[in-house]
Structures are given as C-alpha cells and as structure tokens.
Amino acid sequence: MRRDLAVLVMALSSAVLLFAAVHAQAQTVGTYVLRSPAVFVDPELTGEAQVLCNGSDVATGGGLASSVGSTAEKMHVSDSFPISDASGAPALDNAAPHGWKIIVFNPTLESLELQAFVVCLTNRWALTVSTAGTGTGTVSSSDGSISCPGTCTAAYNGGTSVTLTATPGTGSIFAGWTGCDTVLDTTCTVTMSASRLVTATFDVQRFTLTVSTAGTGTGTVSSSDGLINSCSGTCTATYNSGTSVTLTATPDAGSIFTGWTGCDTVLDTTCTVSMSASRSVTATFDVP
Template sequence: MFERRWLLGVGLALVAVFGQAHPADAGVLDASWTAPTTNSDGSSLTDLASYRVYYSTSATPCPGGAFFSVASSTATPPTNQTVSFRLTGLANNSTYNVAVTAVDTGGNESTCSPSVGAVAQVEITATPTTTVNFGNVTIGSSATQTFTVQSTRAGTVTGTASVGAPFSIVSGSPFTLVGSGSTATVTVRFAPTSTAAASTNVNFTADGDALSRLVTGLGIGTGSTLTVSMAGAGSGTVTSNPAGISCGATCSASFTTGTMVTLTAAPGAGSTFTGWNGGGCSGTGTCTVTMTAATSVTASFMQASFALNVTKSGNGSGTVTSAPTGISCGATCSTSFTTGTVVTLTAAPAAGSIFTGWTGSCTGASTTCILTMSAARAVTATFALPSFALTVTKAGTGTVTSSPAGISCGGTCSASFTTGTVVTLTAAPGTGFFFSGWSGACTGTSTCTVTLNAAASVTATFSAGTGFTDNPLVAGTTLVKAVHITELRTTINTARTRNGLATSTWTDPTLTAGSTTIKRAHILELRTALNQVYTKLGRTLPTYTDSTLPAGTTAKAAHIQELRNAVNTIP
C-alpha cells in the first residue's frame, strides 16, 4: 500500500503577469515542489513513478478530475530534490488552486499536498490586439501587415506563428525573445485567389502559451484604374471608398467595372481644399466616380495665411523688422504670411537702450527670431534701459544701505540700477565702531551719492572706537595732546582683544591733559602694540615717520595720524 509522508508543501512560482489579455489567450502557471524521500513508516522511498498535479478554480482542487501527470525522473528521489512543471492551457487571468500527489509504480496515490493559489497569465502579447483588415486586394497581387510579439517575463521565450491560406507568414517565425519587453516582428501576407472575403486566425504559440489574432481581407477582380493628382501650393490627402487610394502615398488603384468610388479630400495644416477637376467632379464636396474606364481626377489645395503679431515691452525703446518684409514695428506690428513661410524678425534697440530678449513664439536673447508660419504667431520683443552694478565693500563693523533700495550691506552688498539712477549710500557704524570714511567712487564721511552711468565700487571703512579728537591732525598746526595718545591706547587694545591678543600696558598709564609730557616711549609702545596685531593677522607692517624715533625726537602730528590710519584698517 502506497502511503507516503509528504514533505513540504507545493510552492508555486508564477511566470510574469501579461497585459493585453485576449479571449483566445491561454494562460500558464509554473509549479514547483520538493520530492518525497520516505514512506509513511519512515522507510526510504524506492518506487516513485510519477506525480499528479491537480488544478481547479475551486478552493479544493485535490482530489478532483483535472490534473496533469508528471513522470518522476527517479524512483528514489534524493533529499531536497525540487520538481518543476508548467501547467498550460489555463484560462488567462483566472485564479487556480494547485495541489500535488505522488504515485508509486503500483499505481497507488498518496494523499493531497496542501493547495496553493495563483493567477494564470500569458508570457507573450501580440499587437495589434484587434482584427487586422487587409482591405481590398486584387487577385494576383498581395498585401502585408505586421504583428509585434513581445515577451513579458525575464529569460528566453521561443515561439512560432502560423496562419491558414490565403494568408501566409512571410517572416518572423519562429521567433526568440530574450528578456522582458523584447519584441519580434511577424509579417503576414494576404494573397487572394478568388473574389471572396477571407477570414482566419494568426496563431501564436510560445512555451505552452497560445494566443490568436483575427485577420480579414477581400479579394477583388481586375478592373479600370482611377488616378488622383494633387495640384496647388497647398497640401492634403485624398482617400477612396472602397479603399485603395490614399494619396499622398497611393494615388492610383484599380477597381472592378461598375464600382462607384467616392473620393474625399482632406487639406493639410495651413492649407485649404479648393476643388476637383476631371472624372465628372467639381466643387469642394466629395467626388463620386463610376468606374467604366480609366479615369483621372485632380484635387487642388492652396496655402493658408497666418497672422504674425509683434508686441514691444520694457522701459527701453527700439524697432522690430521682418524678412520677408511686412513687419516694421514701430509702425506696422502685424501682418500675414502664407503657411510655411520662414520669417526672420530682427530687433534693433534705440540709442541708450538694450534688447533683452523674446517671449512668445520665440525665446532667447539673440536679436534675431526665426519663425515658420504654420499657425498664427505672437512675439514680444523687450527693450530695457541698461543697468550697472554698484558694489559696496566694507572694512570693519557696520552697515551700508542705499536709496533707491537694493543695497543692504550686511547681507546684500551689490545691486544693479538702470543707467542715470542717482544712488545715495548711507553708512551706519556697528557697536564699538565709528565710520571713518568712503573710498572708491566716493570720499569723505557724509552720505555717498553716485550717478550710475557705469559700474561703480565703493568701500566703507568702519574703525574700532568712538572716533578721534582733532581728526585729521594737521602737521605744523595741530599740537599733539595727551588725549590723542589715550584714544590710540584704547583703540589698539580693543583691536588686540578682538584678534585674540592680550591688552598692552603703557608707560604713564594715566595721561593728564596739560601736565603729562608726550614722550618718545609713548609713540614707540603704541607702534609695538599695533605691529603685533598686524603680525597676528599676517599683514605687512605699517611704515612710520621717524621709524626709530631717536632719543630727543619730539612727538609730531604725523606720528599720531599714521597710527590712526593703520589701526582703522584692522577688522
């Protein structure tokens, strides 16, 4: 008696899901399971013959009537042997439950494995998915149509295409698809042998999948030729009913005697249909010809015209002209051109203005704009007054603002202003600093006014301290005072602290106005303390009048002023 202990459940590995489902498409499922190795009594399995793979859309496929029989590759399966099998011919996009049993050489069947469900899918698609009509084909000639076969799973899929007479496969069968998304083209020929309608399926098969596409065609007898010519500068197409003429491409076709052929004209973009000539046709409606002999018909199309409108914007001025002529804006800013005309617009800024670019049907800053008139077009040309940059650089702590607004330095230290703008800069020192003056496009210590006719740069210098007494000192006029030394001591020590140096100590720490004599040592120790800050910052040391200050040298206004100038440049 065959009573096997089933090891592990059945594992289903689905093929890739296919779209474009067709009623004639057949789905597949890939199932895999681990082979049993022992009998229910624990003894080794030595007489395994086959498996039965049950399937059903019901919840319990096993036991049941529908199954595939799968021969075992060995009577004694090794441990962990995986068995795989593809179920074919299933209803596409339907959910199936699958279970497996084992059958021994005596025909005894094991109990059912647990069931697993999955959706049956196809591995290939074929487009078009709708009926392909070859139309009317004259006996003795042929027409071809193509199908695109596409794989929807990884790996390699091989297949074939077949069809019955009077259709045949010209190329593309057999086909091999490597990887999901890969395609092959199958060409089908219709070669009628009788004046009858033909209809059959093109059948595609691949690795157990099967799908079909319907093809139809009508064989017609020989007859008279209808020829269509197109005239005029415009464009368009002419088609026939029954099919045969599609002019543009096919402007001549044969129709059996007595056939009533209706021609329809369709103007192309930018063209109009102006009428028929020949074959007894006139006017702009459809043209109906009864084929009793060879017939020629002419369809005339003319080009349409489209308006080109130019608009100018901006605070500048200039003109826009066109080639071919028509636009001169300034005065004439709109005209019409026939369809297909290539129009070049040229922008010319007036003196004191600049051209900044096109918008609308043209973009960019080139002074020329090239348009092909296939529809109405609108273009805007922008002219502006030129702008110039005003750049502020700061030394020390403080802010600089502008009127008109634009500069707030601090944050924004450069802005552009239109030509001729009068910009006023105002300096505001930060805490512990005083404004010591402008350089560059401005000088002095009041507000700075710049008229922007070119790019300009201004430097605002803020110095540590609250300012100096008798500033500037005038050589030969200003007497050196105790307060001058005291102010420099305070300012230099502030700069030392700000740059990570200890404060200096001084000879005669407290100088009394009117009683303390200004000494050579007072000047030298100020220079030494300041030079140490310059060295810390990696700067070149200042140069001084009377660099060694020999004994007996009298303190001068120049000694004080050059120290003031040097300390004012320290951040």
C-alpha cells in the first residue's frame, strides 16, 4: 500500500538549539532534512518512527512526514519530541538533541503509512593549508577540495577526517608538517572538530660537491663563489639543487694542468657543474 511520498509537516519544534560558542569558529552553518524508513500502523493501533542526524550534528526540529491525501489527515500524533540517541530517549534539558521521534495513533480501519523527519544543523569548519620553507611543493586533499598553491582553504562538516598529501617540487624536499592530528611521512590527517591550520614545509635540496686533485704535479682548484678556495687534495662544499658552479684549476710552478674529470662542460682550465645531485670533480696536474 506504498504511495508516492511528499513531506507533510504535522509537528515542528519551534526550539532551535544552537550553541554560539561552538558555532563562532565555524566557517559556515548548514541544515539538511532526513526521513526515517516508512512505518505502517495497523487500524486502532499506535506506531512510532524515529530518525537521527548524521554524526554529531544537532537536531533543530522535526515531526511527521507521510503520504499526501486523506490518510495523513486521519493520523493522530500522540507525541513528537527530540531524542538524544538511537535509544529513542527524550533529550535532556540543555543537552543537544541528535534526532527526532514521533508516536502516532491510527483511528481508521485501514493501515496507515508514516515517517518521521528531522531538521539537522551541521557545522562546516574551515581547513586552511599553507606552505613554508626555502623550497617549493604542493599539498592536496584526498577528496580534491584542497590543491595548494591555488585552492588552500576548504570547508568540511564537523567530524570529517581529511587526509592531506605533500609533494615536493623539483629540487626540493619535504621537511615536515605542523597542525596535524597524525602524520605518516608525507601524509597528514586532521579531524574537523574546529577550524584548523596545517602547514607543510619544503626546503631546497642540497648536494655536496667534492673536488680532488691528482697527478704527478701540484696545483689548486677554486670555485667562483669562494666556497672552494685554493683546494689541494680533497675539498667539499654544499650547494642548493640546480646551482651552477664554476671551478678554475691553477697549476703550481713546475707543474701543468692536464685535464678534468666529472665536469658538465670544460673550457681549458675552467670546469662547470650543475648541482642536480652530489658531484665529484678531479683536476689533474702533472710534472712536464
């Protein structure tokens, strides 16, 4: 005897239970309506139905929803009240209700169909992501709402668990998170019980340049930036990823410069290397 359903409001609470201290931090506040499964009440009997809001969302009102037509008008609502949980117990004074329950008497000679409905209030909290450090990178959420830089703020329902993933840019490394509930390598998880700020730090990747001298003669190697200065033997310096380093070989008196190994480009006594990884360069000096 199921009919097409449309909402018919038979009872609606005028009390809207809002908690200003909680909502003050919310990005937005939204409402939605849920209905219980259909319940059939036989003639001369009492039936009841109840429905709960999602998660910890708060019920702000509710009542009877039933099929359009004379059957709805024949129902007698014995009681309609907010409930605290699935037990169906009435919500206590000053406690936030999380659902609605109705009790209906069917005085007719035919079965009647009923549903309870509830109007729910949901908090939507702001999650803001920022990046920091000397390097570059991106942060994205598993649901696609955040892709930062670009879209760095999104609003989520209270209780939502959000997973963020950090991806370092070329020449950068991921250095860490702040503001997460749990962290696993480049993954951060936050539960939206309030507005949250999460920061991902990316630093420029740094590589070591090792310079050595070899051969039967002697001489020195220096870099144009001065980090390697008159090196004889083995010397090292650290550079940001992508840095171009120019080295110059200078033979001592009685020696000649005979060549480089490990360079990207060579011009006479000059060697150039690009620090996209740790590098080793050798300058050879021989006795003529």
